[in-house]
Amino acid sequence: DSGVTQTPKHLITATGQRVTLRCSPRSGDLSVYWYQQSLDQGLQFLIQYYNGEERAKGNILERFSAQQFPDLHSELNLSSLELGDSALYFCASSARLHNEQFFGPGTRLTVL
Amino acid sequence: AQSVTQLGSHVSVSEGALVLLRCNYSSSVPPYLFWYVQYPNQGLQLLLKYTSAATLVKGINGFEAEFKKSETSFHLTKPSAHMSDAAEYFCAVSQSGAGSYQLTFGKGTKLSVIP
Numbered sequence: 001d002s003g004v005t006q007t008p009k010h011l012i013t014a015t016g017q018r019v020t021l022r023c024s025p026r027s028g029d030l031s032v033y034w035y036q037q038s039l040d041q042g043l044q045f046l047i048q049y050y051n052g053e054e055r056a057k058g059n060i061l062e063r064f065s066a067q068q069f070p071d072l073h074s075e076l077n078l079s080s081l082e083l084g085d086s087a088l089y090f091c092a093s094s095a096r097l098h099n100e101q102f103f104g105p106g107t108r109l110t111v112l
Numbered sequence: 113a114q115s116v117t118q119l120g121s122h123v124s125v126s127e128g129a130l131v132l133l134r135c136n137y138s139s140s141v142p143p144y145l146f147w148y149v150q151y152p153n154q155g156l157q158l159l160l161k162y163t164s165a166a167t168l169v170k171g172i173n174g175f176e177a178e179f180k181k182s183e184t185s186f187h188l189t190k191p192s193a194h195m196s197d198a199a200e201y202f203c204a205v206s207q208s209g210a211g212s213y214q215l216t217f218g219k220g221t222k223l224s225v226i227p
Contacts (some may be wrong), residue, residue, distance in 0.1 A: 002155065004155075010130070016120055033214060035215075042217060042219045043202065043204075045214040045216070048212050050212075055212045055214030056214055058214060094213070097225075100161050103148075103155040103156040105154060105155045106154075106155050112219070
């Protein structure tokens with residue numbers, strides 16, 4: 001158990017819908033990263049927050065957004081969902097910017 | 113830009129045999145290098161990391177990796193495979209960029225262990 005929690009574990013929804021994925025980092029970790037894992041693209045970095053502020057953006061679509069709240073949990077919002085958004089979404093946290101990242105169990109999103 | 117190449121999407125070894133998973137990286141600055149393992153339906157677990165200290169890095173579960181700058185490689189080895197090692201392994205690189213250390217992953221190598 002990495003100490004990072006993600007909810008929900010599974011999510012099934014329809015095209016065009018909007019969903020929110022939630023991540024709680026390890027106690028005391030200030031940095032949260034979001035990654036997407038799909039069969040065709042592999043593991044890709046989406047976005048990072050550090051102590052409530054956006055720090056870096058990767059291959060994140062404009063339909064996707066994220067935020068980190070004062071209690072340091074983070075949410076990833078996916079809207080106007082398409083079939084191709086079906087993937088595993090991982091959250092990872094680290095104590096400081098340069099420390100190793102600890103991954104949550106992921107949320108499996110299926111868009112029908 | 114940084115990148116990672118893992119040679120072999122699938123590797124099979126016999127139980128008790130040497131495990132060798134290959135990783136080559138590309139980075140314009142000294143990198144941080146990581147190996148993660150993913151068991152079915154689970155998240156990624158850190159096996160080991162290189163952060164410019166010793167070039168031979170020991171990790172969990174008997175795995176180790178050697179950083180070779182001249183070959184831009186960071187191959188993962190284990191002297192004797194165990195059935196429980198069957199999983200997917202990911203090599204990743206990170207480097208500081210505007211204060212972020214996001215990971216760039218290879219495509220992964222699925223390890224099968226034959227009894």
